[in-house]
Amino acid sequence: MRFLPVFLDLQTGPILLVGAGELVRAKLRLLLAAGARIRWYATDGNRDTSGLDAEGVARIVHESGDPLVADLSGVIAVLCAGAGELGHAMAARTKAAGFPVNVMDELAHSTFIFPAIVDRGDVVVAIGTGGSAPVLARRVREKIESVLPARIGDLAGFIGRWRKPISGGLPEMALRRRFWERVVDGPIGALVLAGRGEEAEQAIKDITDPVAFAGVPSSRAPEGHVSLVGAGPGDPDLLTIKALRALQDADVVFYDELVSPEILDRIRRDASRVPVGRRVGKPGIGQDAVNALLVEAAKAGQRAVRLKGGDCFVFGRGGEEISALREAGVAYSVIPGITAGLGAAAQFEVPLTYRHEALRITFLTAHKAGDAAAVDWGTLTDDKMTVVVYMGMTAASAIRAGLLAAGRSPRTPVGVFARVTRPDARAAVGVLEDLPALVARIESGPAILIIGDVVAHSAPWRASQINHLASELLVAAE
Template sequence: MRFLPIFLDLQTGPIVLVGQGELVRAKLRLLLAAGARIRWYATDGNRDTSGLDAEGVARIEYVEGDPVIADLSGITAVLCAGAGELGHAVAARAKASGVPVNVMDELAHSTFIFPAIVDRGDVVVAVGTGGASPVVARRVREKIEAMLPARIGDLAGFIGRWRKPINDKIAEAPLRRRFWERIVDGPIGALVLAGRGTEAEKALTEIADLSIYAGAAQAGVVEGHVTLVGAGPGDPDLLTIKALRALQDADVVFYDELVSPEVLDRIRRDASRIPVGRRVGKPGIGQDAIHKLLIEAAKAGQRAVRLKGGDPFIFGRGGEEIEALREAGVAYSVIPGITAGLGAAAMFEAPLTYRREALRITFLTAHKEKDADKVDWSTLTDDKMTVVVYMGMTAAPAIRTGLLAAGRSPQTPVGVFARVTRSDAQAAVGILEDLPTLVGQIQGGPAVLIIGDVVAHSAPWRATQINKLVSDLLVAAE
């Protein structure tokens, strides 16, 4: 390690900035974001500050003259960007005066370098490569950005506000440490990270005996938590950043059978994995049994994830699960996922709404023929309504019969989109009258049916029309 990572307190004195062009303006934005006061030698005479807010501009002092002979007393650091040979002379003067200096992209003239920065307010992460490869540093920063909760800075600020009053009440340092570990890793920390700071403040004030709370952590008594996570339709790259963090933090994951192996690979390696879902022809353990497992895991102090295909609240029975958790007094949170209907629309370019053509969307489920018989199809006959049917392959004949009997046109475009967003995804498009035949062209589910004029805008429909046109031309040529 050639460069020791340090953090400069920019409130101790101004920064001298020398240079011109977009390079120096990039440094301006960075320094102002950190609250710095700046003495700016604009070497090209251009003092354009467009794009900067008025509060930031007020902290800029425009300086004339030669920066090589500038007074450096009380200066926190000197930065040169786009200054050319003048920057080298300024750097030599700063070094002679014992002032930290950075000349952008020139290690030989610098006593410190700028890392790639992850800024989360009170939490700042710096990534450096010793100046060897800023691109590598940026790539590492991107990985860290993806892993860190967006509100991790809020959590640090929350603890900072409470640190002194709590520390005054817990004299023993080991107990204080365990207390804060329990806050960070437990439900109160989860509330802050979820943007529910007021509830977190209330929960912390309601801890009656802080020493007992810390002692419980010392004794291994910890509070569990259940997170309902939407796994999306199958492509692991469609998992949200928050979902990935939950999978990496989990002690145990209860997952649906329809969750793809690629998504399961994102789970922390040493976490327990328990299948609890069901699929066509394979009954699962039952919803009540799932509730029992989730509650038991949380009460045992585990961080449990209920991993559900698609989105927990769209035909995922997530509502039932949080009601059971709420009644059991178990802390929980919900992370949404991309539902299969949206995944199908994006993958196969079938817009679910379209100006002047499709103004409404209805999502419904028809797992079996008896489910289709319970649907009031008369409410779905508007030709400006897109109907998205989940788990509708088996009930396809009944769905067609119900819509046709209610008055929907037999020529309505329809699509059967299977295993959407996965590498083995498949589509069959045609008209409502032929829906069962289209389903027969699909080699296994899960699949969603999209019914409405929007299907005529999809990529498979366009391909079908092109193939038909080519076929007609070949016939005509013969």
């Protein structure tokens, strides 16, 4: 993120506007709609304000002379639109004076940019693309416009009017947040959004016990809750809506090492973040310590999220954590995620089952050679079974040896799929006897191993066959 979204208070001073033509008039319309006071240098001498809001026009001061020697005292920002070379010179002067400046469509001369804006009164959404793709920003704005209620700004104003009166009866921040969540998500918020403001005002006046309204009996501390949330294999767009809601509602998030930074960015900004995971071969705090942290957070009245890569119940120790929470009498819920095996199959087009070819799937984990040695490979030799191995990179040689010794064909197709669904995902495909060499081609994990005839239907396998055929044709041509 290069540009930090900042909302400028236009009541603190005037905007200095330099320019001419339709470009400057577009900026005038935007600034007047936001209530700005404007000092305008019309560089072509045309000060026509027809078509602009008549009330807003009264806030325009028409300046004359050279803007390069204009008095900048009190000005909160300088804008140039349709000003040509004068805009560049004005930007240099403004930067030297320490004022924010925007030259329309001239990123190199600007210290801030204008986002695409969704305006709902007190609710304003700004969408930016770093100045590189304004058309894309407008498309995003259109999508947001389509889902935001028309009166959501009225709801923001309603809450703003009542925040101070309500805060006195809710001494703890967590209680205040829960109170307003119930307002926003409940009947009072629905009344405001339906345009029935007077009824909403009366409904909030009728709340005699704000603590009880927030869902907490007055005589007790707020009850905590733990959500076990599957973060999926890495792509933040694969989070479920329920998972996103849990991350936004959380007071504290305990997350695994494998959870991607893009997913961590979906957590509410003021929530505490506690890393509790570990990578293979590296020390961690231990499962008992994680369990204790979850129980402690809930007992303190917090809404805690245990955020896990993949799915909570697929090699994620979710069952152990639920047992600890149940024993401690802590309320909990489970929000599933896409497990890495399914993420790999989807991204690289590996059909884990295939009619007449693959009728069964087995998921197993093999951190190290010792884990592989403990597997009964004799149960995995059916050529109509797809075997999906989690955390199997370091045990690749032992996995190959176990399957070959049990009778699985050395020509069985296999795939090593690393960092699945992430931008740096990689795949290496081949046959079982070459499994360690395929793992060596992958720079780093985490990785999923898929073993079975279905790998021959995958996109990487098809690409490798095309490359092989092209190589043979090239050799033949020579």
